Amino acid sequence: MTRRTVRIAMNGVTGRMGYRQHLVRSILALREQGGLDLGDGTVLWPEPVLLGRREHALREIAERYGLEHVSTDLDTVLADPDVDVYFDSQVTSAREESLRKAIAAGKHVYTEKPTATGLAGALELARLARDRGIRHGVVQDKIFLPGLRKLKRLVDAGFFGRVLSVRGEFGYWVFEGDWQPAQRPSWNYRAEDGGGIVVDMFPHWEYVLHELFGRVTSVQALATTHIPQRWDEHGKPYDATADDAAYGIFEIEGGAIAQINSSWAVRVHRDELVEFQVDGTHGSAVAGLRHCRAQHRGATPKPVWNPDLPATEVFRDQWQEVPDNAEFDNGFKEQWELFLRHVHTGTPYHWDLLAGARGVQLAELALRSSAEGRRIDVPEVAL
CATH class of the missing domain: 3.30.360.10 (Dihydrodipicolinate Reductase; domain 2)
Known part of the structure; x- marks a missing residue:
């Protein structure tokens, strides 16, 4: 059995969802089970890099679970060639810019939703990821x-x-x-x-x-x-x-x-x-x-x-x-497993940034419907 390390920059793990569901119940749970068995003699070993603004909170989490890598500098982490995947569970207003940087750095991206504050931004992320040739996914737990x-x-x-x-x-x-x-x-x-x-x-x-x-x-x-x-x-x-x-x-x-x-x-x-x-x-x-x-x-x-x-x-x-x-199993963990398989073996995966854009579109049109007091058609989104 060959163990292959996949290093994941996890931005926003001091928040409730990022910490509880994504770090503890997904990535750390995968480590507790010995990694992700790909079924071909390879086991993926997730190595999280805890990323955020509050260094003391990040170090406290790292010490609690025996993790090594902590940073408050997004640009430095994205410049590291050993980092394979960027994950984002920050507040919504900070997400789009960080995802843009990760895509530009050539990192595979996996993110919470909404992916952006508006449909135009969400579609642009999907286009950038497509043109960069990276793999991308959106949490649909x-x-x-x-x-x-x-x-x-x-x-x-x-x-x-x-x-x-x-x-x-x-x-x-x-x-x-x-x-x-x-x-x-x-x-x-x-x-x-x-x-x-x-x-x-x-x-x-x-x-x-x-x-x-x-x-x-x-x-x-x-x-x-x-x-x-x-x-x-x-x-x-x-x-x-x-x-x-x-x-x-x-x-x-x-x-x-x-x-x-x-x-x-x-x-x-x-x-x-x-x-x-x-x-x-x-x-x-x-x-x-x-x-x-x-x-x-x-x-x-x-x-x-x-x-x-x-x-x-x-x-x-x-x-x-x-x-x-x-x-x-835990739903967040199951989707993490599917995404990591997709990243490393190319298995089909349709919960991507375009799917995430559909969610942003529906929220945007719903708010417009509420403001205007009328029913609004939802057109199909496409790149």
Whole structure:
């Protein structure tokens, strides 16, 4: 067995997502399992280079996990010929410039979303990567969730017949920060810093709908700021200038309609923090992070509306749990494995910067729809 080191510059690992999901649960988990076996006698050994602005925080993480390489100088890291891949999980406003530099340096790039603050920038990144001849990928973690993988299994099996509608509910109450600390960074609620639930979540909804049901052809959205004042990490009040909730309707090629509510100002009364209900002519299903329940048309009850009598049926009990039929690993880690295989063996990979641009486009058009109060067509993107 030959071990081949792949050095990955990881920018933004002091942030919640970069640290927890990408560093600890993906790259370090790969190291704990002995590397990534490519199946041809080669094992890829990921060697992270921790990159960011706060050197003391980076060194603390490095010492905690016995890592060697730490830097606060992006240009120096990108100039290092031993660095193979650049990964970005910084705040959105800093991402586009860093990705441009990494592409110009000839590094393969893998990045969180949104890839840029606007569609023009996102498409330009995809063009630059294509012209430079590097491999590139965008994190699309939701489709690797166990619940959505089981939902896709139903789609692929033709369980639904003709899909009629998709209804999604996402969100939870993010504390304002005055009497209890907020669970999300304060920049998420400042538009000037790249915050907002539309730019954060609509790129997710684009690839979820695209992968499972088809391309989004139109969007109508209402974005709003329910909580106008919040308190930051230092306990200081600030004006929330970004949207914290958005209510969207999406037309999908083939005729299905999706409605997805996204909110950081909603208290959870559902089984999981995100749930999608799919209704079709032959059956329906409800999928969350881990679970998926289905009801076929042959087993569909016949409820009758009668407000004068209490309900005697437990509607949730009328659905059947879709079995795992497999062991599911961490979704972020699984996509990292696919991307690293793509980098080193050229295996097909379609979650690239062009796919990331589609997510940026949908968020951009949704905000325009909200501002103008109308439905907007979503054209296909191309380089």
